[in-house]
Amino acid sequence: MGPRETAPGRRIWGVAGLLEAVSQSLSERFSVVVVGGEISGFTRAASGHCYFGLKDADGQAASLRCAMFRRAAALLDFAPGEGLLVELRGRVAVYEPRGELQFIVEAMRRAGAGTLYEQFLKLRARLAAEGLFDADAKRALPSHPRRIGVITSAAGAALHDVLTALARRAPQVEVVVYPSPVQGAEAPPALVRALQTANARAEVDLLLLVRGGGSLEDLWAFNDERVVRAVAASALPVVCGVGHETDVTLCDLAADLRAPTPTAAAELAAPSREALMQQLATLERGLTLRTDHRLQSLAQRLDRLALRLARPSDALARQRRMLDLLAQRAAAAPVRRVELQRQRLAHLAQRHERAGADTLRRQAARLDSLQARLQALDPQHVLARGYAWLDDGAGGAITSVAALTPGREVQAVLADGKARLKVLPSPQG
Numbered sequence: 001m002g003p004r005e006t007a008p009g010r011r012i013w014g015v016a017g018l019l020e021a022v023s024q025s026l027s028e029r030f031s032v033v034v035v036g037g038e039i040s041g042f043t044r045a046a047s048g049h050c051y052f053g054l055k056d057a058d059g060q061a062a063s064l065r066c067a068m069f070r071r072a073a074a075l076l077d078f079a080p081g082e083g084l085l086v087e088l089r090g091r092v093a094v095y096e097p098r099g100e101l102q103f104i105v106e107a108m109r110r111a112g113a114g115t116l117y118e119q120f121l122k123l124r125a126r127l128a129a130e131g132l133f134d135a136d137a138k139r140a141l142p143s144h145p146r147r148i149g150v151i152t153s154a155a156g157a158a159l160h161d162v163l164t165a166l167a168r169r170a171p172q173v174e175v176v177v178y179p180s181p182v183q184g185a186e187a188p189p190a191l192v193r194a195l196q197t198a199n200a201r202a203e204v205d206l207l208l209l210v211r212g213g214g215s216l217e218d219l220w221a222f223n224d225e226r227v228v229r230a231v232a233a234s235a236l237p238v239v240c241g242v243g244h245e246t247d248v249t250l251c252d253l254a255a256d257l258r259a260p261t262p263t264a265a266a267e268l269a270a271p272s273r274e275a276l277m278q279q280l281a282t283l284e285r286g287l288t289l290r291t292d293h294r295l296q297s298l299a300q301r302l303d304r305l306a307l308r309l310a311r312p313s314d315a316l317a318r319q320r321r322m323l324d325l326l327a328q329r330a331a332a333a334p335v336r337r338v339e340l341q342r343q344r345l346a347h348l349a350q351r352h353e354r355a356g357a358d359t360l361r362r363q364a365a366r367l368d369s370l371q372a373r374l375q376a377l378d379p380q381h382v383l384a385r386g387y388a389w390l391d392d393g394a395g396g397a398i399t400s401v402a403a404l405t406p407g408r409e410v411q412a413v414l415a416d417g418k419a420r421l422k423v424l425p426s427p428q429g
Contacts, residue, residue, distance in 0.1 A: 016096065023094040026101075030092040035064070035103065036111055039084045040215040043246070048073060050080065053215065054103065057085055065095075068105035078110050082216045083117020086110055116216050120223055124250055127225070132232045133253040139237050141257060141269065142205045144276075147174040148269055149204035149236070151194045154179035158210045158241075158262040165263045170270035176204050182211040187221035195230040195238075206237040208269055209251060210262035213244040222249035231255055241265030383415040391418075 013021075035054065040063065042052040048070030055063045066088065080086065089107040094100070127133065148166070152158045154177065166173055178194040181187040191209075198207055209231065211222070221227060222242050231238050232254040240252045241259035252258040259265035308315070375381070379389065390398040391411040398410060406425040411418055 015099070019094050019096045019099055023096065026092045026094065032089065032091060032106075034087060034089045036085070036087045037064070038116075039080055039082060039086055040217070042080055042082055044073070050105075052080070054086075054088065055215075065100055065102040066090075066105050067095075067102055068108065072106050072108075076108060080108065081117075083120070084110060116220065120216070120250070123223065123225060123228075124253070127228060127250065127254070132228065137232075138256045141237050141239065143271065145173060145205035145270055147176060147204045148266075149176045149178055149198045149207045150210065151178045151180055151191065151198065151207060152210045152262070153182045156182060156212060158182075158212045161212075161261075161263045162208060162210055162266045165266035166270060169267060170273050172273060173270045178207075182221060183214070183218055184221070188224035188227050191221060191224075191227045192230045195227075195234055199235050202236075204236065206239065206269060207234065208239050208241065208262075208265045209255065210241040210259075210265050211243070212262065213247060219243050219247060219249055222251040225250075227251060228254045239265045239269050380415065383413065386415075388412045388414045390421075 036057075037054040038057045040053040040055050042050065044050050050068040050073050052066050052068075053063045054066050055061075087109050088103065088105045090103055090105045093102055093104050095102045124133075131137065150159060150162055152162070159177065163175060166175060176198075178198050180190040180194040182191070195207070195209075198204060209222075211219070219242055222240075228250045231240065231251050237257075238255040239257045239259055240249070240255035241262045241264055242249050242252060243261075245260035248258075257268060259268050383389070389412075390404075391413055392398050392403070393409070393411060398404065404410070404423045406423050408423045410421050410423065412421050
């Protein structure tokens with residue numbers, strides 16, 4: 001919308017018309033220009049467009065908002081990053097929805113690394129060589145902190161984000177704030193003092209070191225060597241949540257845990273009250289079930305014992321039956337014992353009788369054998385076969401011719417009797 005006349009010699013511009021006129025004037029005067037500087041706050045959108053600030057490398061405060069659309073970004077042969085020195089070719093324009101001056105980048109080439117970024121890389125390498133960022137030096141956070149310390153600016157949005165997150169997530173946790181500047185020349189010593197104060201008081205379980213987003217120079221206090229060493233030396237566990245998710249400071253590397261944002265630092269430091277309540281409810285249900293089961297088991301046992309106590313007559317009847325059985329056994333024991341002894345004696349008598357009969361049979365058989373042998377040796381049997389033997393008159397047998405002297409009388413015993421004989425001389429004699 002162009003200017004309109006409201007009075008003689010007076011024109012009133014509309015906002016859009018004025019911005020369009022300024023944009024046209026700039027385009028006519030600065031149609032194609034080349035500008036050099038250091039990239040700050042570089043981001044790449046999901047659409048592929050890139051947005052960043054460009055500032056002078058000599059540390060001047062001036063900053064130019066730049067936009068590089070996807071087609072131009074696709075032609076880059078390097079990855080733009082925080083602190084890089086670049087040369088941009090493009091045109092100056094006005095971003096009309098917000099009335100901001102911006103530089104539309106058509107081409108970019110690298111001119112070298114920015115001073116701050118070079119310092120960041122050198123310091124990171126030196127501290128890493130000392131072991132300040134080693135993973136084995138990291139400590140686990142307390143699982144259920146009762147009090148959390150927050151080191152940040154008392155007037156910053158980061159404190160509000162942390163307090164809001166803790167109030168929503170873990171209202172049971174107390175918060176102690178150790179205020180400190182987080183930007184500027186006074187920030188590093190103040191941050192070191194806040195860390196030392198928190199450790200000296202030892203009134204919290206862990207520390208949150210947080211601040212909102214910004215450019216590399218805005219976050220530079222968290223790359224200061226003094227602050228980084230204070231974080232690494234802290235006796236209290238430290239969660240560092242500085243800037244946005246893409247921002248990485250040396251304090252992030254030295255801390256026990258890095259959070260992408262201040263809100264995330266609060267969420268990582270304290271467990272959710274709702275989750276804890278659910279866990280407690282689960283434990284309560286389990287404990288109730290186990291207690292009920294135990295009580296039911298004991299109740300059943302009590303019932304059984306009560307039934308036994310309620311009917312003592314049953315116990316007496318069992319005892320009476322046991323006594324009767326024992327009495328029967330006691331009464332039957334002598335009879336049984338006598339019967340067993342009688343059976344044993346009868347068995348022994350049978351064995352004795354059988355043994356005597358066997359002995360008699362064996363003796364009779366032996367006697368028959370001896371009798372047969374005796375009969376075989378009986379001289380009467382020999383005499384019956386025609387033999388005779390000479391008796392010397394005294395009942396002895398004459399067994400040698402030398403005993404037969406002439407004129408001697410002997411007796412010949414034959415099978416059927418005896419005969420007296422007289423020895424005659426031999427005819428040769």
